[in-house]
Amino acid sequence: MMRKAIITFGVGYGFEHIKHFVLSCKKFIPDTDIYMFAGKNIPQLEADCSHIQGVHFIPFKENFTGKVIAKVLSKMPSLQQKYAQYLSAKWERDPLRRTRIEALTSPLTQFMVKRFFLIKQLLSQLPHEQVMIADVRDIIFQYDPFATLQSDAIVTGIEPVANSESEMNEKWIRRTYSDAIFEQMADKNVACAGVTYGSRRAINQYIEEMLEETYENLPKIIDMLGADQAIHIRLFYYRLRGLTRHLEANGSGSIATLHFSDLTEFSVSNGRIENLTGQPLAVVHQYDRHPDLAVELRKGLEARQPVNQMAS
Structure with a gap:
């Protein structure tokens, strides 16, 4: 049996924010290890999850020197840009020192980008053959x-809108790349970076290409919200060569991505959401955008006693 890992970030969250993610994962994917980066409340989270097997909390930490440099340079934009250009060039020219360069780079980036530096480090220490990178607060399994899952596959969800129909995604792509690059992707559906899973090889390649794009565009995306999303979209439509890329639309695959959905692609009953052929979705993402749905899914989960994880 292949070992499975889900890597996520719960920094700033209490048990009430991660509860439904964890319980649904351990009910429907009981043999999966959850690795969650968290903040100073790890002792409390560990106590809250003490009756649940396979949940591992990792302190969210960044390189001290990198943090100090980033804080100082945040007050000197021109030097900050030159420093980013230096790190970008150094990372490209000196592969043997990339671990050190990445530690210095991470504090320059917004949280959703910096997580990929930490995921790379963690994954190098894990033995799992199948891996998911996921949000936590708004996902239920x-x-x-x-x-x-195919051995060469990588999977993400797409939303029922084009990039040109989403003001925030258009802004992120234009700022991360250029107006010309955006025009190439304008008619493509938004690919959501909140859920990505695949074989270990596929996820390793995804992370490496995410970092390549980060360094190529680093001076433009210092502390920028949404750069990870722009890069994710570009990777799934134009990169990740050699992998079978699955971009799953609502109702046609294993992922439901609900931010822009009016829920007409689904039916909801007995605490579950299904596509119109009656197939339940494996990963329901952004369900909290629909408060009534959130109540029903959470009640449905809590009504079903998880197996093999919960203390009697």
């Missing part, structure tokens, strides 16, 4: 998404 309904069955095992890894069950039918």
Whole structure:
């Protein structure tokens, strides 16, 4: 049996924010290890999860020197830009020192980008053959998404709008790349960076290409919200060569991505959301954008006693 890992970030969250993610994962994917980066409340989270097997909390920490440099340079934009250009060039020219360069780079970036530096470090220490990178607060599981995963596959969800129809995604792509690059992707559906999973090889390649794009565009994306999303979209439409890329639309795959959905692609009953053919979705993302749905899914989960994890 292939070992499965889900890597996520719960910094600033209490148990109430991660509860439904964790319980649904351990019910429907019981043999999966959850690795969650968290903040100073790890002792409390560990106590809250003491009756649940396979949940590992990791302190969220960044390189001290890098943090100090980033803080000082934040008050000197021109030097900050030159420093970013230096790190970008150094990372490209000196592969043997990339670990050190990445530690210095991470504090320059917004949280959703910096997580990829930490994921790279963590994944190098894990033995798992199948890996998911996921948000935590707004995800609930309904069955095992890894069950039918191909060895060369990488999977993400797409939203029912084009990049040109999403003001925030358009802004992020234009700022991270250029107006010309945005025009190439304008008619593509938004690919959501909140859920990505695949074989270990596929996820390693995804992370490496995410960092390549980060360094190529680093001076433009210092502390910028949404750069990870722009890069994710570009990777799934134009990169990740050699992998089978699955961009799953609502109702047609294992992922439901609900921010822009009016829910007409689904039916909801008995605490579950299904596509119109009656197939439940493995990963339900952004369900909290629909308060009534959130109540029903959470009640449905809590009504079903998880197996093999909960203390009697």
